[in-house]
Amino acid sequence: MKIVEVLGPGCNNCRRLEAVAREAVVIAGVEAEIRHVTDYQEILAHGVMSTPGLVIDGKVVSVGRIPSASDIAGWLTA
């Protein structure tokens, strides 16, 4: 069970990243829980200054961009 966290206050890009992440979970075929983190203190706790950020199992894998679904799927299965 993977924990995928999308970090961002709820702007357009954050919502798009969340959608791409859902797509990636399907592509990767893994079991995953997707959380959308909007709390600034929690976002900063990951050291992310440019949103949206993407965290998989507590590790920051991308900041300030929307990676492709296939990239995220790659991180999920790595």
Add this chain to the structure above:
Amino acid sequence: MTALPMRRAHVPFRLLAPVVVVGWLAAWFVNLPLANWAAYDLLGLERGSHVGDAVAFFLLDVPKVLLLLLGIMTVVSFLRSYFPPERMRAALAGRGTLPATVGAAAFGVVTPFCSCSAVPLFIGFVEAGIPLGVTFAFLISSPMVNEVALVLLWGLFGPGIALLYMAAGLTVAIVGGLVLGRLPLEKWIEPWVLAVRAGGGATSLDLRLSVEQRMRDAWASTKDLVRRVLLYVIIGIGIGAFIHGFVPTELVAQIGGRDNPFAVPIVVAIAIPLYSNAAGTIPIVEALLGKGLPLGTTLAFMMSIVAISLPEFVILRRVMSLRLIAVFASVVVAGILAVGFLFNALGL
């Protein structure tokens, strides 16, 4: 749906890029003759007539603005991806007030930034011990010397005005940052901000992306931008075309001219609700400048469109008191008015 991004990743980027560049250049050079031909020959409108000039302006500017946005914005977004906020914070931390303020204003031009990142960025700066004035210099210059505004100014008005705009914007950001840095503003920051301890997750991350990945990101964000602003661009060019064809020069000169001391404050007030529609308003400004609106008034209008953003103030309210936002906004408005009056007084 899922197969599309995977397949696109296999397009041979090295072959595609030159084709796109050649196609863009061809479209750019054929635009003017094509617009004139369509307006005057195809539609048979008379050269110099009100309708003819307005239609020619519209047919010239719509493809031109779209080409500028799609082509140049992709290149600019690509270059900007090399200056993330994390890199800026590392470069600014621990420097003296003046170099840090100038640096923050300069980073404002190149660092990719959207107002939804304003809060994490603000906290990240405070946490790194970067003075407030330096942070404000960035928060002023980043939207003001905004890439959409610069690219369109360059394409529609020429490099002279684009560079002048950039210099004026940087000056407002630096002076504004220095002034705000002198004021005792720390007490107006929300207390929880000072207590945040940022983790190192993202800074220790290997964020080195490939050139192709950066290019794909740039294209995706540009497409998204164009989709969002397209309607405003077309409306803006429509209004610009109407002004270009039908509004007499004397009227613009009379209302917005150098002799009217209220022209600059009025355009600043008009611009505030137009936020984030830089792409839609620049064609209107282009037509007004052509009708003799003075440069200072024009620059002040442009600056307040992009730099005074009510949505951003609402977001910043999370981390600072209303008083601090009011002080910040007043300094920016004062700077913009100064630019407007100065350039009008110089008679440029």
